[in-house]
Amino acid sequence: MATANRNPEIRTDAVNNRWVIISPARSRRPSDFKSKSQSKSDSNPSSNAQPQCPFCAGNEHQCAPEIFRVPEDSTSDWKVRVIENLYPALSRHPEVKSDHEEYCQANGTAGEVTLGGFGFHDVIIESPVHSVHLSDLSPEGVAVVLLAYKKRIEQLCAVDSISYVQVFKNHGASAGASMSHSHSQILALPVVPPTASTRLDSMKEYHNQTGRCSLCDIHTDKFLIDESTHFISIAPFASTFPFEIWIAIDLGGLLKLTLLKLSLQLNDPPYNFMIHTSPLQMTSSQLPYTHWYIQIVPQLSTIGGFEMGTGCYINPVFPEDAAKILREVEVPKKD
Amino acid sequence: MATANRNPEIRTDAVNNRWVIISPARSRRPSDFKSKSQSKSDSNPSSNAQPQCPFCAGNEHQCAPEIFRVPEDSTSDWKVRVIENLYPALSRHPEVKSDHEEYCQANGTAGEVTLGGFGFHDVIIESPVHSVHLSDLSPEGVAVVLLAYKKRIEQLCAVDSISYVQVFKNHGASAGASMSHSHSQILALPVVPPTASTRLDSMKEYHNQTGRCSLCDIHTDKFLIDESTHFISIAPFASTFPFEIWIAIDLGGLLKLTLLKLSLQLNDPPYNFMIHTSPLQMTSSQLPYTHWYIQIVPQLSTIGGFEMGTGCYINPVFPEDAAKILREVEVPKKD
Structure with missing residues (x-):
């Protein structure tokens, strides 16, 4: 990389308006950035369906409830499934109340705010096949995943008191993925997050x-x-x-x-x-x-x-x- | 933990005013949070001085320049040393200019800002002994480290165009520490960071x-x-x-x-x-x-x-x- 002798810079952009220090003295050659972990090897690519993986075709009954699948008119040959997260960070029951509320009313200081943790936390299973990752799909296959995001966002838009929807993907265990079967997530929040x-x-x-x-x-x-x-x-x-x-x-x-x-x-x-x-x-x-x-x-x-x-x-x-x-x-x- | 059946909450406090989701459905028992890695084993506790470690007593010449040591009047039996970082994120030369400035002036859009990366990046070596971590020191030994922070912050306060000083410690490789010898860092910035x-x-x-x-x-x-x-x-x-x-x-x-x-x-x-x-x-x-x-x-x-x-x-x-x-x-x- 041509950065070895360049001075560090502090930059900000007009989209996020946040400072970042770009520091070439800490730079390495591009080959040094190559990942050491082979995240694909987690997923045992030799096997197409893994009996223990609830995201694989045939194991749909092991999952939390399905929200929709693509295509909709088929019951077996789905390309993408949108399901509830089995361990949701937020509760989709609008009546959820904070256990802390009573405590807060009695003891809370002015600046401590607690909301009941209402919201939605969904999973998008990007392929029925365990060994297939997003970059293995055809451009049309990736488009189906993006269209599933779009459809789910539109559904969540219709829910009162949801203010923001964050779509994200964690690929690889060290990036936070707990399931190796290719998937992404949607979290719908009752607040607009700081970023x-x-x-x-x-x-x-x-x-x-x-x-x-x-x-x-x-x-x-x-x-x-x-x-x-x-x-x-x-x-x-x-x-x-x-x-x-x-x-x-x-x-x-x-x-x-x-x-x-x-x-x-x-x-x-x-x-x-x-x-x-x-x-x-x-x-x-x-x-x-x-x-x-x-x-x-x-x-x-x-x-x-x-x-x-x-x-x-x-x-x-x-x-x-x-x-x-x-x-x-x-x-x-x-x- | 008594949280298994508690509802999630969204909280903010009056100090930082940032939202956090506290989500007990994802909670585990406290024993599940125990770290798997034994970060101390990195440091080979059987050996007190490691020939290859520049932070160990006796290897002072392998380090970037010293700023001060505690106590000051001794040349060998130091308790704490404050040195320059060998790979600083910012440059301590006030004349540092952005290589990008010319480009920005010619092509930059209104919202893209670049500052020359001026600042200080120092290391506090917390003990002369390789195997000793901060929690192994006596309360008085920890106090000496904190007093070294204080003294260095006061020095940096005197530098024009430094707006903020961040003291931090990364303990363990997965927390970002590249040296196992117990140390912390100080970064002095020409901007006030967002948090x-x-x-x-x-x-x-x-x-x-x-x-x-x-x-x-x-x-x-x-x-x-x-x-x-x-x-x-x-x-x-x-x-x-x-x-x-x-x-x-x-x-x-x-x-x-x-x-x-x-x-x-x-x-x-x-x-x-x-x-x-x-x-x-x-x-x-x-x-x-x-x-x-x-x-x-x-x-x-x-x-x-x-x-x-x-x-x-x-x-x-x-x-x-x-x-x-x-x-x-x-x-x-x-x-």
Whole structure:
């Protein structure tokens, strides 16, 4: 990487308005970032159906209740299933009350707030086959997963008192996945989380100043990785993590290509992706600056006390270097 | 733990004003949180001086330049050394300029900001002996480390354009420590990081509303772990992580006791601690609500896509349960 003698920089961007330290003195060669763990080996790719895996086709009865499947009209040959999480972080029963409420009323101080933990926590099973990961699917197969997200988000939008929906994927045990069968998750919250409201404020301020959307204004030269007809993947100007990628949302092709490139370049690392949507109660005047995007973060570095303490991240890789490396990955063409 | 049938709660406190989901459905017994890794075994406790460890007494010449040592008047029998980080995240040369500046001036969009990466990144070696960890030191020994922090912070305060100092410790490889010899770090920043400014705003608002300090107002009944003459350790009301602990700052005794209890109860887990100070340019009117405290986070859970995406954490352990468990740890008395 051409960063060895470059000075550190402190950067912020107009989308998130958060500081990040990009520190090349801590940089390594791209090969050093290759993942040591082979997360695919967890999943025993030689076996297509694992008797003990509740997400595999044939084991549907072992799962928490199904919300819907794609395609809907079939009972057996599903491509994607959306189910309830067996261990939900929030309770989907609207009558849920905080056990703490009584205590709080008696003893609570002014600044301590407790809400009952109402919300939804769903799982999207991305394939009926245990050994198939998202980057193995066809672009159309990835599009079906994204359409399932969209449909579930629309259902959750209709629920009163849900304010924000977070779609995310944890790939690999060290990225937080407890099941090796390819899946992603949706959490619907009764509050707008801090990153979403900060992002919205930041994008609004940029729009007020310039009349444009800060996400649409992103440099597409040295930060570009790939582009499809309507969408781009980039290494964001103030990347929080090494090889962090954003995709202005598309339907399948670019997400598949990007995950494949990550896998090829960095030895199939554990990764997380998050879809950054708008809060659900949006006015039409807010639409010009609240585009959705996907943030992909391969797990290549450890979060330490500095990041936990300050909320400010140290990234050893300049995003323009990450973009160049990923732009140039050769993806083998299938016969 | 008595949380198995309790409902999830969404909490926020008046110190940090950030949401956290406390989700007992994901809770395990306290024994399940015991760390699997024995981080002390990394450090080869049978050997007192390791020839390859630059932090060990006798290897001082292998380190980056020393800033000061305690006691100052001795050249060999130091207790604590403060040195420059060999791989600093920021550059201590005030003339550091961003290589990106020219590019930004030519191509930058309104919202993309780059600062030259000026700042200080120091290391505090907490003991001359390789096998000794912070919780092994006497309370007076821990106090010497804290006094070294204080002295270094005072030096950094005198530097123009430094706005915030973050003291932190990463204990164990999975918590981000690259050296097994017991050490902590100080990073001095030219900007006030987001958690500090959010905390300051939150504490100011509480003070405006109540006339009191939100940190001083913390419940000391069910959230209390231990107390010394002037200080307390608590499981904070809206703990972001399982078994997170705060100590309103003292000089040695309570920090040592708390780290010892964590080690005994949770099998010497990797942990991070962070000292939350005030920004350096403070007026006297801000002093009533800007007390320092230490936040200790044992590494017991993984950060996944939800936390990365939202900035909102899911904690499986109610802090009042963590407080009870840690309050009742029996610390063996030395003969």
